[in-house]
Structure formats: C-alpha cells, structure tokens
Amino acid sequence: MTDHPEGDLVDLALGHLAADRQSAVLEHVDSCPSCAELLRQLVAGADDVLTITPPVDPPAGFVDRVLGRLDPPPTAALPAGRAVRWGRAASVAAVLAVGGGVAVATLAPHRLEPQWSAGPTTAARSQTADLRTKTARTVGSAAFRSSEGRTTVSIDVLPGAPAPWYSCRTRLADGTTVELGSWSPGTTTPWTVTLPTTSDPRSIELIAPSGATWAAATFH
C-alpha cells in the first residue's frame, strides 16, 4: 500500500465518494501531483465512456414534458433596442458539477434571472492583468474584452498548476459575481468564456477544489 488514496480517487471520479471523505481526499489531491494526475485521467476516462452510452427511446411526449418544466421559461423575442443581461446566482458547487468536472458536488438548485437593461451599445473595452498567487507569484494572465453587451473572459495559465481543476469566478463592476465554470490544467489555453453582460469584470479568481483561492487577477 502507498499513502496515495487510489481507491478513494476511483470513487471520487465516479461520484460515489462519501461526502465526509471528500474534503480529506481533495486536500490530498491539492498537494499531490501524482494523485491529481490520476484523478484527471480517471475523470477523463469516465467522460469518454459516457460517449458510448447505448441509447433507449424515451416514453412518448418526452420533449414536451421537458419544455413544459424549463425554469426560467424560454423568453420571447427581445424588444428592439434592448439587450438582455443575465444576473447569476449559481454556486461553485453547481458549476463544478455541471461543468463536466468531477462529480464531487451535488448540483445545488440555482437559477438565472433575466434583468432588462436598456442601453446604447458602447465601444469595445479590454484589459489584461497578471494572475498571481497569494505570495505574488505570477502564474499566468487573465484578460477580458467587452463590446456590444458581450464580454469575453480568457485565462492563460502557465504549466504547473497543482490542482486537477479550478473553478473560475469573476466579480463584475455592477457588484455581481459570476461563476465561469471550471478549468483543468492541461486543457487548451487560453480558456475562454463569453458572458452576455454589459458590466466589466473587476477581478478573476481561480479557486482550488478545497475552496481556497489559488490565483487572482485584478483589473483597474
């Protein structure tokens, strides 16, 4: 036996690890590159297998039943001259779970709430800032570009990030916080997310599975 919790990693990757074991295992993963790599491979392998799920025909009327319970309901066409902005209240756990990462977190109920914001379109704005750890070590960069009600946020991280994935969060000038999803080292960088928002990002944070902020970029 080694000190590496390989059996627990299998359970974690498959979504079966008991809640009371998760934090201990994730803490180990945070500090152990070989377990982080194994977990990444297990999750990726499981993801691959999902793509060959044998299909089964659902009961009649399935599509209509799904459409009938969409929350929020679909919107009608947008009124002319207005842009819709989505205020968000998603939890990190929810984003981690649906972001395709490890099935550690239960999907907390969350909803997107539309807020109407009239607004003339403005010129494009963009900024880039270093991503730094608490000890001021530069580990990459983050950038955003806003134009016409859409903001593209990208992060570019140098090799060597210790955790298997990070949830990425941005604080906007309007005071809201938006979960951008999760990013895993080794996947394509720069990693880009587009938000339907007219508010500029003020900061971008990468949060380790343990919940601690690993690195952050601040825009001025």
Add this chain to the structure above:
Amino acid sequence: MTGKRTGGAAVSRRPLRRRLGVIQHDDWPVHHAVGVARLDSVSDDALVAGMAMRDGDAAAAFVRRFERRVFGLAVHVTGQRSLADDIAQVAFTRAWAAASTYDGRRGSVANWLLTITRNAAIDAVRARRLYPVDDERLGRLVDATMRGDGLAGDRTADAAITNADAAAVLERLRALPIEQARAVVLAVLGGCTGEEIAERDGLALGTVKGRIRLGLRRLRTDLASWTEDTER
C-alpha cells in the same frame, strides 16, 4: 413543431442571429423564419448558445437531439423507466439552467449533458437506496455497450465527429482485458459502486477498484496515443 410548444413562449419570427444577439457563431445559419426543424442542422455548441439566451426553439431541438442517450443513461443507472423519465427531464432542465456555463473547449456538449445526467441519476439512486443489482439488466448493458449500440445514438448535426470519437473510445474499450472493460462499463454507465460490482461478481473490493482504475487509465492513455498517431 413551429408554433406548437408546451409552456414556451410564442415562436419568434425574428432572425435567429438577431435573437441571439450577443452570441456569434460563424456556423450559425441565418434564417428568417426559424423553426425547430431548421435547428436540427446546427451544431451542438450553437444549440447550447441558443439555450443560454433562453431560446425555446433551441431547447426543443437540443432535447430531440439527445433524448435517446440521456434517457438511455438514466435507465442504465436506475433500472427503472419511470424514474429514468423524471431524471432525464431533470438533466435537460439543469442543462437549460446552466447553458451559459458550458465551455466547448473543455469537452463536447454530449459529454457535458451526459455528465449532468449521470450525476442526477446517481443522486436519485442513492437517495432512494436503490441498488442496481439486476444481473440480467447489467449484463445486457455490458453487451450492448461492447457491441457498439452507442455509436448510433443521437440525431446530431455533429454525428460524424461524435461517431469518430465514440468509435475510438469503443475500440480502446474493446482492447482492454475483458474484466477491466466490464468493470468500467458497470461503474460508469451502470452507476455501480465498487462494492456493488464486487458483491455481484464475487470479487474483493480492491480487485474491482484496481480494474476500474487500470481500465479508465489505460483507456485514456491509449486514446492519447491514438490521437497522436492519427495526427502525425
């Protein structure tokens, strides 16, 4: 389907590109009267972008595209059609709610959706203390998977790409020692825990977890080398 929808908004006659407004997709065809049927030919990513903007037509096309695999996975994990029906609906509604968080650089739409489905199904099974020990059903699942039934899964515009990826996965799975492949299928698609597989097959827990670990790992390693080989 145009004009007839349950619980949705009226069908818009505005061009879809305008309705999506802030999201641009180069592969998004511009139509002046978009119906669900038309959306059947757009990419998976574009449908999710449409859902992020709360477009009901995009949602309808998305559900039709993936319903067989989402429902299939829910049935495999739960073993109950009525429960699977509910879980599959939950999975689609969660995908709808979270559409703006989807990032195509991190994996395919099918993968994202099936991961949501699997999580929902496993939560439901655990909450109800159901144990997927129906030997015959799980045996059929392994057979169907190894036979490649999943390659004809979706009515997707990206079917060619999806199938090439899926065919590669299947090829690697078939190349594994059979006991590893079985353990992987039961764990991932059958939703079985290591303990359940151990009990079912009369094996030590450590043996089962070792098979799953080796199988998933080898699947991944071989896939990586396969990609490199084909790109060379």
